[in-house]
Amino acid sequence: MMSVRLCFVALWLATAGAAAEAQGRDQIRIVGSSTVFPFSTAVAESFGAKTEYSTPVVESTGSGGGLRLFCGGIGSEHPDITNASRRMMASEYELCQNNGVREITEVRIGFDGIVLGAADNGLPAMELTMTQLWLALAAEVPVDDSCTRFAPNPNTRWSDIDPSLPRQRIEVFGPPPTSGTRDAFVELGMQVGARGLDCMAALHESDADQFEEVASRIREDGMWIDAGENDNTIVQTLINTPTAFGVFGFSFLDQNSDRLVGTLIDGVAPEFDAIADGEYPISRSLFFYVKNQHSSMVPGLASYVAEFTSEDAWGEFGYLTDRGLIPLPDALRDEMGRRARILSPMTEVPG
Secondary structure (H helix, E strand, C coil), X not given: CXXXXXXXXXXXXXXXXHHHHHHCCCXXXXXXXXXXXXXXXXXXXXXXXXXXXXXCEECCCCHHHHHHHHCCCCCCCCCXXXXXXXXXXXXXXXXXXXXXXXXXXXXXXXXXEEEEEEECCCXXXXXXXXXXXXXXXXCEEECCCCXXXXXXXXXXXXXXXXXXXXXXXXXXXXXXXCCHHHHHHHHXXXXXXXXXXXXXXXXXXXXXXXXXXXXXXXXXXXXXXXXXXXXXXXXXXXXXXCCCEEEEEHHHHHHCCCCEEECEECCECCCHHHHHCCCCCCEEEEEEEXXXXXXXXXXXXXXXXHHHCCHHHHCCCCCCHHHCCECCCHHHHHHHXXXXXXXXXXXXXXX
């Protein structure tokens, strides 16, 4: 009799566990980019206040880390949404597919600029060209004008690059390799800056693989310091280190404009309008990705997407623009919002 009861209890527990798994969580779980984090948090708070659903839990894990968690599988132990400050890579899409995450909605939410910022000490903002920025932060630089040989970066002061620049030590705090901000900074800042040298531009044409290897590597000799995924930490570090610079998204400069100043790049200041019209050179799109297979398991998932893509949130005069988001153009925003709200799945592998 006892063994029958034990079997019954074991069967009941297994059934209850399966039912709980099927029901999922009562809170949306969001991971990913530290740049998108403040926007996602603002939407989560508004969503929690406006609806009967629980306020989503938002974690800042970095774009790469968030996508790995997101693509880990289906079920309540895996996140429902991941934020990204770059587009999902083909390898990440494949990881998702291999782990059963086969229905994914990609939502492009707006634009952001990547800023080289510093504490506001009352002096004019520094001005750099993209090429000067690369010469400051590259792990290796050409030893001559032919770009056939490279040596560890010898520049230790900004004035080593150009005598007109400050004679202070190069010290830049930036995001780690798992960060989408770093990925975008390498692609849009470092690689473009490298091509400003004639021989590097020629190398880009003749040997793209070698060019990418040289142009993309950030120095590791103490001039660049990985500062973690939390951009707020970089901001606080700059306040305490007035001669240092930091690499972070425009929204953090915008939210700390009383304490920080952005470096002009190729003569253009990192400002809202300059990023929106593409004049500021280090600009990128921001995204979030939805696990459609969780829409029936996690209450409110589709409603959260609807809140994020509402004009009240991501529109030209929405509450996210007050936090530094540069909105998509009207027509693109309308089309992206329509696809997002019906959870239209991606039909192609990201290129």
